[in-house]
Amino acid sequence: MATVKKEDCSCPRRMKAKCAHKPWKVTYREPGGRAGAQRTLSFKLKEEADAFAVKVERDKDLGVYINPRKAKTPFSEVWDQWLNTGSLEPSTYANYRSVYANHFEGHFARRPIGAVSTEDIAKWEQWEKEQGYKPYGIQVRKNLLSSVFGYAVASEIIGRNPCKTANPRKNESRSAYEPVSDEDIPETHEVLGIIAEMPKFLRAAVWAMAGCGLRPGEALAISDQSIEWESSTLLVNHQVAAHGICQITGSRRGVKRGTKHRKQAESRRTPIPGQVVEVFSDHIDMFGIWGDQGWLFESPRQPGRHPSYDWLLRQFKDAAKAAGVPQYTPKSLRHYFVTTSLHAGIPLYEIAQWMGHRDTRTTEQVYGHLTTKAFKRGSDALGEQLAGDLTSFRGKIDAPRLVSLDDEEAA
Structure with a gap:
């Protein structure tokens, strides 16, 4: 059992209330009986010492004891x-270090980890929001x-x-994924304007993002071997990373096998317009290919290596x-790809596979509201088509007439 004992200090009595000494000592053993290490903690007030003595014995009984020094x-x-x-x-390690330096270090680095409270986490989230970061990114870092x-x-x-x-209101929690708005989706002429302003040997990569839904790193890792020319299909199984696993290129910057949300041996396919x-x-x-895989994009400054x-x-x-549209990012081209596919009537689950989403829920949360527009366009298109085809039938289709059982027996 924990014991509480007072060990008086040598300070004058009139100074004891303000002195820095902690006279109340709690002595206890860590779990393990006599084999457990003996610990002593000091407290300023007897009430604090008594409360800790009760807590430490309760934690030992429940099996949740934690060494306060840790x-x-x-x-x-x-x-x-x-x-x-x-x-x-290496790429993941470098990314985590960057996240720590930019988002965690200033808030938590010097704090004792046991002193970080739920309120501190909430304050950190509020700071992230005030910096203009989007909910999905904040949730990933949380x-x-x-x-x-x-x-x-x-x-x-x-x-x-x-x-x-x-969370007492669990059913009210919202997804970190925000539905895409019309302002986030470029028009076709805006996409073409961006492509026209890109360096010529990078334009094909932008076409791949807008026309195949690729991420920037995936677009830079296209190779002749990944293009299935006969079926107009692209095999997406590599991505460029600053610190990639570069068995292929042998340099620190290069491609790594696998893509986001997929294991190293996995790949996905997407159609090529x-x-x-x-x-x-x-x-x-115009530019040729390089390497054993037949990579399409090569660094203009460092031959034999992938662009950064x-x-x-x-x-x-x-x-x-x-091009006059500075608000757009490479992700905007993926939005363009999805919305154009939806407008063409392609099912959402197929688009999710082409995009490389972990599951269809992500696609539904971001783009699901656009399907109603697609249904409206489909309804209007069918209505226009059938209106013309049914013109010759107007006035010739008899309305249904209810028939009684007596009429049927008489007939």
């Missing part, structure tokens, strides 16, 4: 432990935080995860500005 570990130290546990791809705190709980550094709280097939063919005729992902984004930003 809870004083700085968040930055726990982050490093979490980050270096297991194995991460999931990352929750993983770190979950590791700390599993490692018996803290007793609870401040990112996970009871006829115009984009011609663009790919013209690109190869960040460099593509800078080129796109400059092109969009020159």
Whole structure:
């Protein structure tokens, strides 16, 4: 059992109330009986000491005891432990370090991990919103935080995860995915304007984003082997990353096997519009291919290496500005791809597969509201077609007439 004992300090009596000493000592053993280590904690007030003594014995009985000294570990130290546990791809490792520096370090780095409360997490979320970050990105980073705190709980550094709280209004919770608005979707002439302002040897990559729904890294990793020319289908199984797993190229920057939300051996297929097939063919005729895979895009400054992902984004930003539509990003081209496909009547589940979404729920949450517009267009188109075909029948179709049972027997 925990014992509470007062050990008086040598300060004059009139100074004891203000002195820094903590005379009340709680002595207890960690779980394990006599084999458990003996610990002592000091408190300023007897009430605090009594409360801790009761809590520590209760936690031991419930099997949830946590060493208070461990809870004083700085968040930055726990982050490093979490980050270096297991194995991460270099690109993922670099991405996590960037997220930490830009979003977590200023808020949590020096804080004892046990002192981070649910209120602190809520304040951090509010700060993210004030910086203009979108809900989906905030939720992704909160999931990352929750993983770190979950590791700390599993490692018996803290007793609870401040990112996970009871929600009495669970049914009212909203998805982190926001439905795309009309302002986020470029028109065809705006897409063509951006392509016209891009460097010539990158235009095919932008066509791939707008016409095949590829992400920027996936577009830069197109190869002659990934294009199925006879069936006009593109095999999407690589992506360019700044710190990729580059067994193929042998350099730190290059492609890695697999794409977002898919394992290394997995791939997906997406159709290539006829115009984009011609663009790919013209690109190869003009710029050639390189490497064993027959990659279409090569760095203009470092031959034998892939263009930088960040460099593509800078080129796109400059092109969009020159085209008079600086509000658009490469993601806008994926919005264009989805909405154009929906307007053509293609089922949402097929579009989700082409896009490489983890499941159809993501596609439904972002684009589901657009299907009503597609249905309206389909209704109008069918109405126009059938109106002409049924003209000759007007006035010749008899209205149904109710017949009584007596009439039927008489007949």
